[in-house]
Amino acid sequence: MxxxxxxxxxxxxxxxxxxxxxxxxxxxxxxxxxxxxxxxxxxxxxxxxxxxxxxxxxxxxxxxxxxxxxxxxxxxxxxxxxxxxxxxxxxxxxxxxxxxxxxxxxxxxxxxxxxxxxxxxxxxxxxxxxxxxxxxxxxxxxxxxxxxxxxxxxxxxxxxxxxxxxxxxxxxxxxxxxxxxxxxxxxxxxxxxxxxxxxxxxxxxxxxxxxTEDKAEEVEDEDGSEKFWLYVGMALGFILGFWAVCGTLIIKRSWRQAYFRLVDETKDKLLVFIAVYMARLRRKVARQMSKGTNVGQQ
Structure with missing residues (x-):
């Protein structure tokens, strides 16, 4: 079936x-x-x-x-x-x-x-x-x-x-x-x-x-060795990745200027977006309060 x-x-x-x-x-x-x-x-x-x-x-x-x-x-x-x-x-x-x-x-x-x-x-x-x-x-x-x-x-x-x-x-x-x-x-x-x-x-x-005891010790040694090399790999990966980016910015001036220019532009865009959004929000709140006042007077 x-x-x-x-x-x-x-x-x-x-x-x-x-x-x-x-x-x-x-x-x-x-x-x-x-x-x-x-x-x-x-x-x-x-x-x-x-x-x-x-x-x-x-x-x-x-x-x-x-x-x-x-x-x-x-x-x-x-x-x-x-x-x-x-x-x-x-x-x-x-x-x-x-x-x-x-x-x-x-x-x-x-x-x-x-x-x-x-x-x-x-x-x-x-x-x-x-x-x-x-x-x-x-x-x-x-x-x-x-x-x-x-x-x-x-x-x-x-x-x-x-x-x-x-x-x-x-x-x-x-x-x-x-x-x-x-x-x-x-x-x-x-x-x-x-x-x-x-x-x-x-x-x-x-x-x-x-x-049995030797086998258990071998397993523990293998686990410890694997963890050690895992941590070494993670540390090396972080160091290489960090300096690959930061080292390049330090050495190449044109890249450094472009990077900081991008950061400044992103910051300015974010500030403008927040300012516009807050202005719209204030106008919306003002309209809601105005409608509530008119209803209360009627």
Missing amino acids: NGTISESIGQLTELIELDLYGNSWKGVISENLLHNLTQLTDFYLSSTSNSLVFNARHDWIPSFSLETFAIRDCQLGPAFPSWLRTQVGVTDYIILSNVNILDAIPDLFWRSISPRYGLLLDLSHNQLRGELPKSINVGFNASIDFGFNRLEGGIPGSICSLPSLVLLKLSHNNLSAELSFQTFNDPSIYEGNPYLCGPPLTTNCSLGLVD
Whole structure:
């Protein structure tokens, strides 16, 4: 199905499940469409053309409580939706995959998760930043996918040791750690993280290829170096630009005279404009006062 999604869906106040998956939708969906759907428990949204925008206000508070919340291949980012934390307390099925989120995941989001059954959490194919949470309440038979993001730091042992976690994907991030987990020993879980080492990966930690502290220091040094050269470039640009203009005026007398003549002419024109405008304004005020006096005498 093609085209835009009709706002008339918002009039179906008894609607329980809204499935808009796998079509070539386009346009914008705002919170107005969902405002009256107070009975909604399952929400699925995707667009094969990746041109659909889910545009809810940052301070929006949904009026429903979702058990399933799935958005895929749409434009939701760049900020992580703060209103989502009001939903995750009862949500077992959360998909925000390929929705252009560039933000870090707030800690309040993790603290709000309290699934009734098993959590299915898919945040893959975004550009999420920050670190993995220290702990997640996942329920029974949980699945978590953080693949294809920009997450950094180590892998908390509290996550990988969760007995109820049956599926974990951390591939293609910037994670850095020495792996020592026995539960998840599939190399594909960790591939695409150049700073991970140890079994089940073939990278040998003893070669010194991975060191979290050294990596952090390198990143800080790179950031400091970039800032230093940025400031040097700005200073040089200002100096060169300043003297390119002022130096020319000092050296070339004809240019200096032309510059000051232009300044004087501009000043004179401005003064004349102000004088004419004030004179017109005074005449206008005088006419208004004269009309008011005549009306009062009549």
